[in-house]
Amino acid sequence: xKNDIHDLGLLLDSRARLILIESWEEQRVLETIGLLAIRRxxxxxxxxxxxxxxxLGFGADVAGGDAMTDxxxxxxxxxxxxxxxxxxxxxxxxxxxAPRLVRLLKxxxxxxxxxxxxxxxxxxxxxxxxxxxxxxxRLQLSMPSDEQLTTxxxxxxxxxxxxxxGRRVRTDSATLAKVVRNLRGTTQDEARLLxxxxxxxxxxxxxxxxxxxxxxxxxxxxxxxxxxxxxxTARFAEVGGLRVFRRWLADRQNAFLGxxxxxxxxGVLLVGVQGSGKSLAAKAVAGLWGLPLLRLDIAALYNKYxxxxxxxxxxxxxxxxxxxxxxxxxxxxxxxxGSDSSDQGVSRRLLGTLLTWMAERRSRxxxxxxxNEVDRLPPELIRKGRIDELFFVDLPPPPIREDIFRIHxxxxxxxxxxxxxxxxxxxxxxxxxxxxxxxxxxxxxxAAARQEPVLQQDVLQALAQTSPLSVVMAERIDALRRWxxxxxxxxx
Numbered sequence: 001x002k003n004d005i006h007d008l009g010l011l012l013d014s015r016a017r018l019i020l021i022e023s024w025e026e027q028r029v030l031e032t033i034g035l036l037a038i039r040r041x042x043x044x045x046x047x048x049x050x051x052x053x054x055x056l057g058f059g060a061d062v063a064g065g066d067a068m069t070d071x072x073x074x075x076x077x078x079x080x081x082x083x084x085x086x087x088x089x090x091x092x093x094x095x096x097x098a099p100r101l102v103r104l105l106k107x108x109x110x111x112x113x114x115x116x117x118x119x120x121x122x123x124x125x126x127x128x129x130x131x132x133x134x135x136x137x138r139l140q141l142s143m144p145s146d147e148q149l150t151t152x153x154x155x156x157x158x159x160x161x162x163x164x165x166g167r168r169v170r171t172d173s174a175t176l177a178k179v180v181r182n183l184r185g186t187t188q189d190e191a192r193l194l195x196x197x198x199x200x201x202x203x204x205x206x207x208x209x210x211x212x213x214x215x216x217x218x219x220x221x222x223x224x225x226x227x228x229x230x231x232x233t234a235r236f237a238e239v240g241g242l243r244v245f246r247r248w249l250a251d252r253q254n255a256f257l258g259x260x261x262x263x264x265x266x267g268v269l270l271v272g273v274q275g276s277g278k279s280l281a282a283k284a285v286a287g288l289w290g291l292p293l294l295r296l297d298i299a300a301l302y303n304k305y306x307x308x309x310x311x312x313x314x315x316x317x318x319x320x321x322x323x324x325x326x327x328x329x330x331x332x333x334x335x336x337x338g339s340d341s342s343d344q345g346v347s348r349r350l351l352g353t354l355l356t357w358m359a360e361r362r363s364r365x366x367x368x369x370x371x372n373e374v375d376r377l378p379p380e381l382i383r384k385g386r387i388d389e390l391f392f393v394d395l396p397p398p399p400i401r402e403d404i405f406r407i408h409x410x411x412x413x414x415x416x417x418x419x420x421x422x423x424x425x426x427x428x429x430x431x432x433x434x435x436x437x438x439x440x441x442x443x444x445x446x447a448a449a450r451q452e453p454v455l456q457q458d459v460l461q462a463l464a465q466t467s468p469l470s471v472v473m474a475e476r477i478d479a480l481r482r483w484x485x486x487x488x489x490x491x492x
Contacts, residue, residue, distance in 0.1 A: 003142050004032045005039075011137055012036075012086075012118060018109040018136040019120045020128070025187050026090060029122050029141065033088055044086035047074050053087075071095045075104040084115040093123045102129050109135040144188050149180045152188065153205075156195040160203060171205035178290065179205055181257075182213055185322040190220055207290075214292035217323065226300040226316045230329070233287035238411075239280050240404035240433055241396050245270075245491040246288075248389065253289055256366060257325065265388055266358065267367030269333075269381075271374045271488065272393030273477055274469060275434030278370040279331055281393065281491070285368055286327040294320055295329045298336040301350070310349045317357045325364035333369040334376040351378055358386045374483065392488035394481065395432055395470060400492065401425040404433050405459075408440045419456050427463045430470035439463045 037044040047053045052067030068074040157169040183191045218229040252265040270278040286293035402421040443458035
């Protein structure tokens with residue numbers, strides 16, 4: 001709060017007459033203004049549409065004792081009073097389209113008198129008319145530090161202990177550090193609510209609570225829309241192959257999750273054959289690092305109104321920054337950023353917005369983008385510095401195909417030892433991981449229809465009846481693999 005008081009004091013010293021504060025913590029903002037007013041021994045008033053204009057601190061009462069719940073009347077009174085006081089107006093945003101109210105705000109903001117009043121507008125969201133935008137300054141309240149978040153969690157643990165006959169909350173320092181890390185980006189009130197939810201159920205804070213914490217934080221920040229929270233993140237044990245990619249991630253895990261402020265990993269681009277496991281690998285990154293996974297829906301970005309599509313992307317990226325540290329997954333990114341002469345330049349503007357964010361962000365958001373048609377991607381996106389590495393996910397070789405069969409048979413409660421995995425791998429030459437999974441699913445359906453166990457022959461028959469993409473789209477896939485040679489790092 002000290003920094004907030006200091007920053008607000010600087011704005012007052014600069015004779016700013018119209019200050020905007022966007023915050024969900026109205027009470028915290030009022031406390032900050034109140035402390036500053038006490039330190040400076042100045043008069044301050046508050047206004048809202050229910051209680052009207054009220055004086056706080058020192059100074060004369062509002063003339064006539066009228067509550068002045070009408071915003072026009074209150075602003076007219078402020079303009080005519082012309083005294084060096086602070087006027088804090090809460091939730092004025094619904095009235096900002098009224099021309100007379102806009103003019104009153106403009107008159108107060110342009111008052112050159114050194115003793116003119118100062119207006120502070122508080123709301124969860126404030127969009128001023130164009131004629132006021134250059135007459136105002138915005139103040140962003142600081143977010144709680146890790147030390148403050150730790151204190152909040154400990155206070156909620158002490159509260160639970162006091163309410164439960166002295167029983168102590170079970171946790172450990174490593175888990176507590178992860179909880180604090182995942183609380184970053186929340187306000188003090190939000191952090192307190194989330195910490196309370198963690199503790200109240202069983203009086204413990206464990207690793208198993210982290211997914212629920214991330215989900216609750218996502219819902220609290222209202223990030224539904226173009227961003228979605230992926231509840232299930234894959235483990236790398238469920239991903240066949242990608243050994244080089246696994247090692248690359250393991251080498252950078254501490255750098256991303258640690259306290260270093262320099263050379264933090266930024267992201268990767270996974271290109272390759274459709275169905276080869278790129279999307280599953282993106283999920284596995286979040287699972288490996290123990291981070292929330294956000295998926296950006298490319299199709300949901302687009303809006304028929306000019307400028308709305310780019311705004312959707314900006315808001316999605318800002319929300320991802322709020323949830324740091326996290327993994328942001330953009331699937332089939334070429335569909336949004338690939339050049340298209342028929343989109344009236346929308347894809348180019350989207351690209352510009354994304355490139356700016358990739359270059360300037362300071363948040364710990366690890367970008368995992370996937371693409372099938374790499375020739376549609378703009379070169380600015382895939383250069384080093386914007387991403388850390390470009391990986392190519394190829395069709396799996398025989399040993400990896402054995403692993404994939406083992407994974408999908410086990411997932412369906414089938415014993416891999418009952419199957420000749422080497423023969424299945426040989427029969428599935430040219431199959432992608434998704435096609436292998438579908439063959440196992442087909443075999444399970446066939447056996448269920450006969451009311452018999454799944455046999456080796458069922459899987460072989462399903463493979464024989466499938467034309468893999470490497471055959472159907474042979475020319476395109478061969479061209480993609482030739483392009484990847486020397487340009488990308490093989491993921492396996």
